[in-house]
Amino acid sequence: MNEIEDKILKTLYLLENEKEKFSDEKFLKYCETVKTNIIKAFKEGNFTEDEAKTLLNRVNKLLDLSEKKIITHEYEEDTKICPKCDTKNRANANFCRKCGYDLR
Numbered sequence: 375m376n377e378i379e380d381k382i383l384k385t386l387y388l389l390e391n392e393k394e395k396f397s398d399e400k401f402l403k404y405c406e407t408v409k410t411n412i413i414k415a416f417k418e419g420n421f422t423e424d425e426a427k428t429l430l431n432r433v434n435k436l437l438d439l440s441e442k443k444i445i446t447h448e449y450e451e452d453t454k455i456c457p458k459c460d461t462k463n464r465a466n467a468n469f470c471r472k473c474g475y476d477l478r
């Protein structure tokens with residue numbers, strides 16, 4: 375295994391297993407960097423097409439997860455929790471969608 379492969383695999387492993395060490399922004403940035411490096415390594419002949427595809431799929435999986443996480447996070451910030459029944463409502467909701475409690 376050459377140095378580039380080793381570096382890519384180590385970074386990928388880190389992203390997959392120690393996600394909590396990164397901020398969302400850094401995580402996305404590292405994922406993009408790993409993707410770029412995989413493609414570069416493939417073009418330079420360090421990976422076969424299958425190897426490159428497998429690795430890219432692993433990164434894509436991570437990106438999907440973290441994009442969902444970010445979306446959920448934003449959604450949660452933009453909600454009103456009903457004090458009566460704990461249901462999540464849109465931030466601009468006037469009444470709870472479940473119990474009708476006045477949220478204004």
Ligand SMILES: [Zn+2]
Binds near residue numbers: 456460461473474
């Ligand atoms: Zn309610």
